[in-house]
Amino acid sequence: MKIQINDLHAEINGLPILKGVNLEMESGAVHALMGPNGSGKSTLSNVIFGHPAYDVTGGEILVDGENILEMGTDERAMLGLFLAFQYPVEIPGVTVGRFLKRAADLHAGEGETKTTGFVKRLREMMDYLEIDQQFINRYLNTGFSGGEKKRMEILQMLILKPTFAILDETDSGLDIDALKIVSKGVNKLRDEGFGALIITHYQRILNHIRPDHVHIMYQGRIVTSGGNELVDQLEAKGYDFIKQEFGIEEEHDVESVTSG
Amino acid sequence: MSSTDVAVFTGTEEIERFVNTLAEPAWSLNVRRKALKQFNAMSWPTTEDEEWRRSDVSSYDFDRYALSPVEAAVPPAGAVPEGRSGLLRFENGRCVAASLAPELAEKGVVFASLAAFLNDETANHAGNGAKAHAAVQGLFERRSGELEHRLFAWHYATWTHGVVLFVPGFVEVEQPFEVQFHFDGDAVLATPHVVAVAETGGRATLLHTVSSGDEGEVLLNEVINADVADTARMEIATHYELNYDSSTFSNGHAVVGRDAAYHSFLSSFGGMFSKLRMDAELNGTGGDIDLDGLYFAGEDQHMDLRTLQVHNAVNANSRTFYKGAVKDEAHTVYQGLIRVAHGASKTDAYLTNNNLVLNNGARADSIPGLNINTDDVKCSHGSTTGKIDGAQLYYLQTRGFDYETARIMLVQGFLEEVIAKAPEAVQDRLRALVEQRILADYDTGDDE
Ligand SMILES: Nc1ncnc2c1ncn2[C@@H]1O[C@H](COP(=O)(O)OP(=O)(O)OP(=O)(O)O)[C@@H](O)[C@H]1O
Numbered sequence: 207m208k209i210q211i212n213d214l215h216a217e218i219n220g221l222p223i224l225k226g227v228n229l230e231m232e233s234g235a236v237h238a239l240m241g242p243n244g245s246g247k248s249t250l251s252n253v254i255f256g257h258p259a260y261d262v263t264g265g266e267i268l269v270d271g272e273n274i275l276e277m278g279t280d281e282r283a284m285l286g287l288f289l290a291f292q293y294p295v296e297i298p299g300v301t302v303g304r305f306l307k308r309a310a311d312l313h314a315g316e317g318e319t320k321t322t323g324f325v326k327r328l329r330e331m332m333d334y335l336e337i338d339q340q341f342i343n344r345y346l347n348t349g350f351s352g353g354e355k356k357r358m359e360i361l362q363m364l365i366l367k368p369t370f371a372i373l374d375e376t377d378s379g380l381d382i383d384a385l386k387i388v389s390k391g392v393n394k395l396r397d398e399g400f401g402a403l404i405i406t407h408y409q410r411i412l413n414h415i416r417p418d419h420v421h422i423m424y425q426g427r428i429v430t431s432g433g434n435e436l437v438d439q440l441e442a443k444g445y446d447f448i449k450q451e452f453g454i455e456e457e458h459d460v461e462s463v464t465s466g
Numbered sequence: 467m468s469s470t471d472v473a474v475f476t477g478t479e480e481i482e483r484f485v486n487t488l489a490e491p492a493w494s495l496n497v498r499r500k501a502l503k504q505f506n507a508m509s510w511p512t513t514e515d516e517e518w519r520r521s522d523v524s525s526y527d528f529d530r531y532a533l534s535p536v537e538a539a540v541p542p543a544g545a546v547p548e549g550r551s552g553l554l555r556f557e558n559g560r561c562v563a564a565s566l567a568p569e570l571a572e573k574g575v576v577f578a579s580l581a582a583f584l585n586d587e588t589a590n591h592a593g594n595g596a597k598a599h600a601a602v603q604g605l606f607e608r609r610s611g612e613l614e615h616r617l618f619a620w621h622y623a624t625w626t627h628g629v630v631l632f633v634p635g636f637v638e639v640e641q642p643f644e645v646q647f648h649f650d651g652d653a654v655l656a657t658p659h660v661v662a663v664a665e666t667g668g669r670a671t672l673l674h675t676v677s678s679g680d681e682g683e684v685l686l687n688e689v690i691n692a693d694v695a696d697t698a699r700m701e702i703a704t705h706y707e708l709n710y711d712s713s714t715f716s717n718g719h720a721v722v723g724r725d726a727a728y729h730s731f732l733s734s735f736g737g738m739f740s741k742l743r744m745d746a747e748l749n750g751t752g753g754d755i756d757l758d759g760l761y762f763a764g765e766d767q768h769m770d771l772r773t774l775q776v777h778n779a780v781n782a783n784s785r786t787f788y789k790g791a792v793k794d795e796a797h798t799v800y801q802g803l804i805r806v807a808h809g810a811s812k813t814d815a816y817l818t819n820n821n822l823v824l825n826n827g828a829r830a831d832s833i834p835g836l837n838i839n840t841d842d843v844k845c846s847h848g849s850t851t852g853k854i855d856g857a858q859l860y861y862l863q864t865r866g867f868d869y870e871t872a873r874i875m876l877v878q879g880f881l882e883e884v885i886a887k888a889p890e891a892v893q894d895r896l897r898a899l900v901e902q903r904i905l906a907d908y909d910t911g912d913d914e
């Protein structure tokens with residue numbers, strides 16, 4: 207799968223957030239996206255998925271050459287795109303088991319997944335991610351801790367086997383062990399037919415999932431792209447270095463994230 | 467009364483003549499005559515009455531409906547269905563199936579047609595029969611003393627059939643009892659009566675359903691009375707599923723003793739017009755009440771549900787949890803009240819009502835209230851009325867669910883939280899009805 211984002215502009219309630227994003231990604235590679243709070247990373251993810259609150263005011267998103275901007279959110283998902291949310295929503299009354307079975311059926315197409323096979327696979331994946339089997343009968347994300355919600359996102363990813371996944375700060379709020387488990391989940395899918403965009407503020411997840419490319423977002427644009435050395439530079443110098451390097455004028459107060 | 471002709475009495479004027487045809491114990495006739503007196507002294511509720519403010523019955527012609535009294539014949543015996551302790555089925559008031567597990571009958575459990583029970587001289591004067599009879603009489607007399615509105619009085623004067631469940635002290639019954647009242651025909655006045663008594667330490671579940679044929683107007687005016695003695699446990703699941711021409715009036719009431727527990731689960735799907743009420747009174751220390759409710763109104767249905775948690779004793783707990791969905795041009799009203807009497811300290815009571823409005827044009831009103839007359843209590847209420855959550859919808863869509871499938875899943879999920887509290891034996895039926903109701907198209911032209 208090839209994703210090309212060309213000069214993408216998007217706003218919310220008339221407020222421009224994305225101001226000309228250019229980004230090219232292909233399955234087979236893992237990309238990292240970093241950038242200060244409020245720079246537009248989650249907005250980009252949601253615009254890729256057609257969140258109804260955002261208006262695209264310019265540019266295009268091509269998936270394998272086809273503009274997806276007119277497609278519904280579910281149709282984009284069916285292309286093989288997956289989004290692990292920064293803040294997964296709670297869905298009371300819908301159990302994890304029921305939800306995942308239905309979702310897996312949708313992705314399996316006409317011939318629905320056999321229940322026995324599905325349950326076996328689900329249990330395996332849960333073991334792999336060290337998620338207690340009891341979660342099958344719990345309501346989706348309801349009352350889950352922050353880390354449990356993130357693990358549940360990765361479990362969904364393993365079950366749905368997307369071609370390209372966006373992980374929006376999946377590492378935030380995870381303890382060291384959970385971070386390793388989540389990284390393991392991503393690395394499990396990593397091959398020619400899978401790509402990912404890992405949105406993060408921290409180097410530590412990138413030590414477990416080595417990205418092939420690193421992009422820095424600032425005030426609604428990708429201001430630079432490169433390899434792992436960019437991450438090291440950021441860790442060492444913070445976002446001020448980006449500002450100076452690229453001569454960015456401050457538009458409004460943006461909180462800087464420095465190494466922790 | 468003759469065994470073949472069924473006399474027909476309409477509405478309100480022939481009640482006296484009807485009562486005079488009955489061969490019941492004197493106390494029962496007395497209850498009817500007293501109720502009739504109150505009935506004659508009252509007028510129908512109007513929207514001036516707070517309880518009826520949002521449910522207007524002024525357009526009803528109550529004389530239009532005909533009562534079909536049914537003879538207290540010996541009910542047919544039948545096999546006890548799998549998974550039940552006993553089954554009673556009534557069609558237009560006539561008992562068409564009756565069964566009770568023999569080992570329970572041996573322990574003194576009574577599960578019988580109310581009319582047959584009252585007329586069974588032999589059973590009434592020996593052992594548990596006498597105790598059961600006294601309990602039933604006591605409940606009837608206490609509950610019909612001061613009737614709050616005319617429909618109540620109408621019921622106590624005109625009830626034609628019903629069920630009695632009596633669980634003797636310390637008898638614990640695992641499998642539920644089931645009673646079904648089914649009505650067919652047009653302009654039918656249906657007045658079943660449910661009495662459920664659990665003596666000290668007794669334990670039972672009663673599944674109770676009222677249904678109708680697909681067409682024909684039934685006016686249901688039902689009363690359910692439960693008496694849950696000290697340390698007893700009683701669960702009653704009441705389900706209304708009459709057709710869209712029919713009306714459902716129902717009043718449920720339970721008294722709950724010391725360290726006793728009562729669970730009422732109400733599910734309301736049917737009827738063009740429903741006015742349902744579930745009250746429970748905690749009269750002993752440490753009593754515990756759960757009032758759960760599920761309702762789903764569509765087309766131009768009107769459903770008015772009311773709960774009342776009354777705390778008369780210290781250290782008792784009560785919870786109400788009612789969830790409803792409303793679509794098309796339907797209107798639901800939920801009114802809930804927690805009343806804590808003077809001196810009922812250390813009360814722990816809350817009530818929650820959540821409504822999901824599925825489209826513009828549908829409407830849900832929620833009016834929770836507290837009436838607290840003592841200090842040192844923990845009482846709260848919460849109510850929400852909203853549409854399907856956009857963030858939840860989007861989340862499901864990012865997983866590949868199309869809009870319609872996601873929507874159905876969210877409505878089901880919303881109601882599942884309360885369905886999960888119903889007795890296991892009815893949960894799947896409720897899920898199926900919810901799904902059916904979600905998918906039903908509203909044809910404003912000609913409905914059935
Ligand atoms: N619904 C909204 N209404 C108004 N402003 C919004 C809304 N959603 C996002 N924004 C604004 O858009 C900007 C970009 O937000 P976004 O969530 O994309 O940032 P981010 O890069 O993901 O930040 P973080 O690292 O904190 O997650 C922020 O200034 C935010 O306040």
Ligand SMILES: [Mg+2]
Nearest residue numbers: 247248249292
């Ligand atoms: Mg973000």
